[in-house]
Amino acid sequence: MPFRTIAGHSRLLSLLARAIARDSMPPAVLMAGPAGVGKRLTAVAVAQAINCLHPTASNAFERDACGECASCRRIARGTHPDVVTVEPGESGSIKIEQLRDVIDRSQFRPFEGRRRVVIIDEADAAGADAQSALLKTLEEPPSASVFILVSSIPDALLPTVLSRCPRLRFGPLTPGEVARVLMRDHGYSEHDARAAAADADGSVGRALQSQSDDLTEAREDAERILQATARDTDPVKRINVARNLTEGKRTPAEERNRLAVRLRSLGSLLRDVGIIASRADRAMLANADLEGRLETLSSSFDAERSQRAYAAVDRALAALDRNASPKLVADWLLLEL
Numbered sequence: 001m002p003f004r005t006i007a008g009h010s011r012l013l014s015l016l017a018r019a020i021a022r023d024s025m026p027p028a029v030l031m032a033g034p035a036g037v038g039k040r041l042t043a044v045a046v047a048q049a050i051n052c053l054h055p056t057a058s059n060a061f062e063r064d065a066c067g068e069c070a071s072c073r074r075i076a077r078g079t080h081p082d083v084v085t086v087e088p089g090e091s092g093s094i095k096i097e098q099l100r101d102v103i104d105r106s107q108f109r110p111f112e113g114r115r116r117v118v119i120i121d122e123a124d125a126a127g128a129d130a131q132s133a134l135l136k137t138l139e140e141p142p143s144a145s146v147f148i149l150v151s152s153i154p155d156a157l158l159p160t161v162l163s164r165c166p167r168l169r170f171g172p173l174t175p176g177e178v179a180r181v182l183m184r185d186h187g188y189s190e191h192d193a194r195a196a197a198a199d200a201d202g203s204v205g206r207a208l209q210s211q212s213d214d215l216t217e218a219r220e221d222a223e224r225i226l227q228a229t230a231r232d233t234d235p236v237k238r239i240n241v242a243r244n245l246t247e248g249k250r251t252p253a254e255e256r257n258r259l260a261v262r263l264r265s266l267g268s269l270l271r272d273v274g275i276i277a278s279r280a281d282r283a284m285l286a287n288a289d290l291e292g293r294l295e296t297l298s299s300s301f302d303a304e305r306s307q308r309a310y311a312a313v314d315r316a317l318a319a320l321d322r323n324a325s326p327k328l329v330a331d332w333l334l335l336e337l
């Protein structure tokens with residue numbers, strides 16, 4: 001991802017581009033700032049700008065990567081031999097062995113690039129022993145290597161490490177910048193992107209996270225609907241379930257959106273229940289993690305009922321699209337399931 005495609009941070013990015021163009025990039029830097037604002041993307045952009053085979057130049061960026069040559073593409077994929085990223089493993093921490101390995105490799109000349117770039121993402125996840133192992137390298141960095149430490153909690157780094165890495169401070173993005181990234185890179189509609197960006201504190205990462213929290217909650221609600229309607233045919237109880245779906249203080253647009261997300265989730269569960277009920281290939285399950293509970297539901301929702309219910313969800317979504325009242329749609333659907 002070349003500098004010109006990164007959202008925000010224009011002054012900082014043009015400083016980096018100039019340093020790379022003039023071969024004055026420091027051997028070690030710390031990219032510090034809130035999570036989800038583009039620090040790691042910038043580290044990758046630095047690696048590309050340094051090692052690109054057909055670098056470009058513009059008023060904004062004295063040197064930038066083309067983004068398309070073999071070198072840029074391999075760096076983006078993480079397969080360039082001279083660009084190494086170290087990040088926390090499953091344990092959540094960066095182990096001393098991981099750092100020793102890249103330190104050893106950084107002593108040699110780059111295989112094919114101009115300079116070797118070592119990106120240490122979430123550098124604060126390295127324990128004191130691991131950071132100490134890095135310290136000597138930061139004191140006398142190999143000339144053909146650049147170390148980029150990335151951290152959203154830089155205060156967790158050893159003072160000795162901090163003192164050897166000039167700090168590049170990344171601030172939050174503006175809501176407009178967050179929204180543009182959500183639309184361009186994550187397929188958001190303009191409306192959804194603006195809504196998510198308004199509540200994201202300038203962090204693309206946070207906007208994406210809160211969406212996935214929403215989806216998790218939506219799927220739980222959808223599962224509750226299926227459980228509540230599986231055997232119980234009492235219309236009053238069903239209307240109560242529908243009320244739970246739409247109650248709460250929200251704007252009409254939020255309410256419509258919230259119900260639509262739940263209905264899509266309900267459709268996905270019903271499709272899976274239908275797969276189980278009709279003994280089709282379970283590899284096709286979209287919610288495989290819920291397989292056991294969906295299996296239980298399939299004793300109430302046989303193939304025919306789940307198909308009928310799926311069609312009802314489809315009609316409910318179409319009605320929402322035509323601006324029908326979310327409350328009426330929820331009531332109608334709950335009686336149809």
Ligand SMILES: [Zn+2]
Nearest residue numbers: 052066069072
């Ligand atoms: Zn390139």
